[in-house]
Amino acid sequence: MHTTGNDMVGTTDSAELAELAELAETAGVAELTEVAVAARVRSWLRRRSWRADDWTAAELVAAKGARTVSVVIPARDEEATVGEIVRTIRASLVQRHALVDEVVVVDSRSRDATAAVAAGAGATVVAQDSVLAPLPGLTGKGEALWKGLAATTGDLVVFVDGDLFDFTADYVTGLLGPLLTDADVDYVKGFYHRPLVAEGRADADGGGRVTELVARPLLNMYWPQLAGFVQPLAGEYAGRREVLEAIPFVAHYGVEVAHLIDLLECRGLDALAQVDLGIRTHRHQSTQALGRMAGQIMLTIMDRLDGYGRLLSAEPPSPLLAQFRRGGSGHGHGVDRELLVTDLTVRQRPPLSTVRPAAARTG
Numbered sequence: 460m461h462t463t464g465n466d467m468v469g470t471t472d473s474a475e476l477a478e479l480a481e482l483a484e485t486a487g488v489a490e491l492t493e494v495a496v497a498a499r500v501r502s503w504l505r506r507r508s509w510r511a512d513d514w515t516a517a518e519l520v521a522a523k524g525a526r527t528v529s530v531v532i533p534a535r536d537e538e539a540t541v542g543e544i545v546r547t548i549r550a551s552l553v554q555r556h557a558l559v560d561e562v563v564v565v566d567s568r569s570r571d572a573t574a575a576v577a578a579g580a581g582a583t584v585v586a587q588d589s590v591l592a593p594l595p596g597l598t599g600k601g602e603a604l605w606k607g608l609a610a611t612t613g614d615l616v617v618f619v620d621g622d623l624f625d626f627t628a629d630y631v632t633g634l635l636g637p638l639l640t641d642a643d644v645d646y647v648k649g650f651y652h653r654p655l656v657a658e659g660r661a662d663a664d665g666g667g668r669v670t671e672l673v674a675r676p677l678l679n680m681y682w683p684q685l686a687g688f689v690q691p692l693a694g695e696y697a698g699r700r701e702v703l704e705a706i707p708f709v710a711h712y713g714v715e716v717a718h719l720i721d722l723l724e725c726r727g728l729d730a731l732a733q734v735d736l737g738i739r740t741h742r743h744q745s746t747q748a749l750g751r752m753a754g755q756i757m758l759t760i761m762d763r764l765d766g767y768g769r770l771l772s773a774e775p776p777s778p779l780l781a782q783f784r785r786g787g788s789g790h791g792h793g794v795d796r797e798l799l800v801t802d803l804t805v806r807q808r809p810p811l812s813t814v815r816p817a818a819a820r821t822g
């Protein structure tokens with residue numbers, strides 16, 4: 460039975476109920492709701508958090524049975540890292556353990572040798588714009604993920620970014636563990652320590668800048684039931700195909716935050732889980748690029764607030780983001796900076812199941 464995201468009773472354990480009962484004696488409604496959410500989150504953490512080493516690949520092969528598994532890697536200009544990721548998955552989870560049935564790299568309009576490197580490592584490579592080609596192509600990571608979902612057939616789908624350093628096969632076994640052993644779990648997010656490595660210097664927990672400055676505060680404000688996710692924007696996650704094909708995919712960087720909100724609303728908190736994958740290092744983008752990512756995530760969150768009837772706003776937010784860059788010449792606006800204006804308009808793909816009936820699913 461799936462509780463709705465806003466069903467405060469839902470699935471609760473005895474500790475949570477005891478805490479609520481004690482508080483109900485003394486607190487006002489506001490405090491009760493606040494503590495109920497906190498108790499709900501703590502209860503969820505106890506029941507829906509695992510570690511990657513809770514399962515071995517051999518155990519998961521046994522649990523897998525007749526089910527099939529696809530790994531989708533979105534990759535735009537990832538020639539430096541995508542090959543090692545593919546080789547690691549194939550060696551450990553295709554050849555040594557028959558856990559993964561297909562590894563698909565979605566070449567997301569790369570300008571480098573990403574496609575050749577991925578194919579050379581043994582991946583199936585699909586060009587983002589070649590999948591469901593009659594549809595006009597969209598730009599962004601979420602588009603690559605949606606096209607990867609369309610181009611694969613696995614009952615379970617694992618998404619792994621293509622820009623990871625020090626990737627291990629445990630990322631995949633950890634994400635699959637809850638899905639292969641608990642029928643109530645539909646979607647699993649990875650979490651990890653996220654160092655920020657720049658100019659040879661590493662800040663042990665400096666990564667996940669948009670997570671810490673934008674996504675976490677806003678999710679806590681508007682969907683506090685999701686507060687237990689350690690890494691809500693993690694790029695490594697997995698889900699059941701029938702669930703993934705029933706939700707929209709925001710075409711750009713809003714895809715991860717929209718998944719969490721939409722799944723909370725339609726499947727309930729207990730259908731979601733997270734797994735400790737240890738540490739994650741990846742190629743970092745510039746602060747200005749993350750500013751655009753942050754804008755896309757904020758617009759996505761506002762779109763969901765509006766869509767779920769929680770934002771009464773006569774004037775929708777502007778999608779235009781103005782940023783300032785050192786350099787350029789002849790600015791003509793009196794400030795010694797080059798003015799950059801980016802249109803962050805939220806575009807999204809509908810649930811795949813509404814575009815193509817499951818029966819027509821192609822490999």
Ligand SMILES: O=c1ccn([C@@H]2O[C@H](COP(=O)(O)OP(=O)(O)O)[C@@H](O)[C@H]2O)c(=O)[nH]1
Nearest residue numbers: 533534535537567599600603620621622744
């Ligand atoms: O239009 C895009 C943008 C990103 N990506 C891929 O999505 C993953 C995460 O994107 P990125 O590294 O840009 O995000 P970050 O990790 O810096 O937040 C990487 O494998 C990118 O190559 C993609 O396939 N298409």
Ligand SMILES: O=C(O)[C@@H](COP(=O)(O)O)O[C@H]1O[C@H](CO)[C@@H](O)[C@H](O)[C@H]1O
Nearest residue numbers: 666667668669670692694712715743744
């Ligand atoms: O978590 C974050 O703040 C951003 C940026 O991370 P860094 O500050 O470069 O470590 O990275 C994530 O966000 C993107 C948007 O959701 C995801 O698509 C990426 O996979 C993820 O790395």
